Amino acid sequence: MYNLLIRPLEIEDANISWKWRNDPEVWKFTGSKPNKEISPEIELQWIQKVINEESSKRFAILVDEKYIGNIQLTNITKNSAVFHIFIGDKDYWGKGISSLATYQLLYFAKTVLKLKTVELEVNLSHIAAIKSYESTGFKIVSQNEQIICMSHDLSELQNPTLSVFVMVYNHEKFLKQCLDGILMQKCNFSFDIVVGEDCSSDNSREILINYQKNHPGKFKLLLHKTNIGANKNQEQVLDNCTGRYIAICEGDDYWTDPHKLQKQVDFLENNPDYSICFHNVEEVDSNGKVLDIRHVISDSVEKTYTIEDLAEGNFIHTASVLFRRNFNELPSWFFTSPAGDYPLHIMNASYGLIKYFPEKMAAYRIGQGVWSSQTRQVQFVNTIFVIKLMMANLKLSNQVLKNFDNQISRLLLHIKDVVSPNIPQQSPENIAYNLSLKKLIIILLKKIRYSF
Known part of the structure; x- marks a missing residue:
């Protein structure tokens, strides 16, 4: 099981990614064989250039905080973009990383960039990649002897699990x-x-x-x-x-x-x-x-x-x-x-x-949210109100209703004990006069008694 996130590409990533550019097993599937050996300096210049492009969004793929590949959208227009991904660290090939990273980028394209379609090209021999793209919603639109063209209608993007x-x-x-x-x-x-x-x-x-x-x-x-x-x-x-x-x-x-x-x-x-x-x-x-x-x-x-x-x-x-x-x-x-x-x-x-x-x-x-910062007395009263709301509006079995009634009785006793344990036979309304925020509590208790 992995923790997988994508983040904006950084200049420091060049210290790792230049090696992937020279790996024939990587560019065999990316279809972008470099025409010369890529040095750290060349990779650095490339990253410095592309991270500031307005027409692209470039991201690093992180697995358990380790940088293992790149994923990006290029040729971004108002409605569409072109998708690219490669996993440079071969230790993470075949482990479902591509599908999870692809979903995150498509989610970003739909919810943040508000794009309608994303397209890609993939080498016909890259069977695993094609299956991965299909699992995230890409569909084949055309192909030749070497390349398959796929497109994703983002209105059909799967909901997250x-x-x-x-x-x-x-x-x-x-x-x-x-x-x-x-x-x-x-x-x-x-x-x-x-x-x-x-x-x-x-x-x-x-x-x-x-x-x-x-x-x-x-x-x-x-x-x-x-x-x-x-x-x-x-x-x-x-x-x-x-x-x-x-x-x-x-x-x-x-x-x-x-x-x-x-x-x-x-x-x-x-x-x-x-x-x-x-x-x-x-x-x-x-x-x-x-x-x-x-x-x-x-x-x-x-x-x-x-x-x-x-x-x-x-x-x-x-x-x-x-x-x-x-x-x-x-x-x-x-x-x-x-x-x-x-x-x-x-x-x-x-x-x-x-x-x-x-x-x-x-x-x-405890003590920070609206509920946990309330006094115990106010929590008791609000809980009674919540229970009465549920009893009045939900279809509940007789046993559930009975258990709710028993809980209300216990809460009323708690209110009584907190306020004045030595004074017997007080009604909830009278007890309320001794509580903080008493006007609110009186209103709630009367509503509980008379409104349901």
């Missing part, structure tokens, strides 16, 4: 760690990173634009012109996640295991009865220090859960979850919820089982 859902608002301090944890994933499938940046007042947007520039073919950036709020941002990010699977990593959380996505996708691919899988995480503070006391206690062994279990309480950390794309549109009531993760998990759990892995493969930051 997986989309990573990321919401960002004023996450400058944590964002690079979040993005690096995603980009380090080692996968044998394609994935994109869909980011909704909600008009932050810090440098979050500049960081994202720079990452997209340095890692073309990975990012779909939704850069909102004005602050649209968490609910609308969430809606737009989900709408743009086109993968068969979706993983979530908020801008202040981060992944720690490079095999996280592969392990979770492999499980769901091989277990069609499961709709969701998640794993253990480290709970950390704003400085990345592991907390002594966990907010959510996780098991130390693999387990299978059901929607009935989830109705007893939300035990899934957002940064750990990966699920099938079970529906194309979220219901309107979803966007009135104070929390988006719990109803999303419940809806997905209605399609299948839930798998838990005990390995810690991510870090969930």
